[in-house]
Amino acid sequence: MAKLLLNLRNVPDDEADEVRALMREQRVQIYETRPSNWGISAGGIWLSDDADYPRAKAAMDAYQAQRGAIARAQRQEELAAGTAETFGALLRRRPVFVLVTLIGMLLVASLVLLPFLLLRG
Template sequence: MSKLLLNLRNVPDDEADDVRAMLDAQRIAFYETRPSIWGVSAGGIWVTDDEAFADARRAMDDYQQQRSARARAEYAAARRAGTAETFMTMLRAEPARVVLSVLGILLVLVLMALPIILLRR
């Protein structure tokens, strides 16, 4: 029976391509399901052989550790260079998006506090 190795929800294309290449290099049989039209399913990469799943999982764990280390190193380098994204750079680049996000957060907080405020009266 096939087992899900990677859910493709919020997975960047380069990461999915790396996983496909890794599975091909290790000669692990897999197939991919595409996201549904309505967004119910995000799609995934499935390993077809149960015995190969353990090998695929180990390879995936190694890949994720390497990717994590690389991303952390890139972020640290960007911080040292002063090019890392900060709240202020986001505010300058997309002020409407940032303001709407902050207003949305405040609205949710008010709605969550509203029952407590009404019960105290």
């Protein structure tokens, strides 16, 4: 039975390409499923043979650790250079969006808490 190696939801194209290349390097047979037309399934990269799973998983773990370290280093560089996306920068650039989002969050939280507050009395 096939095993899902990587769900492609919110995965950038460069990462998916690197995973495909990594699996070719490891000589692991994979196949892909496409995203559904209605967005229910995002597609995925699957292993053809379950016996390859331990080797593929070890390679993926090492790859993701390396990619995470690179992303964290890039974030630190952006923070040091002052070019990182921060809440303050977003508030200055799109104040209406931030305020509407915060009001929406407060509205949802109040609707969730309202029954508890009404039943308390």
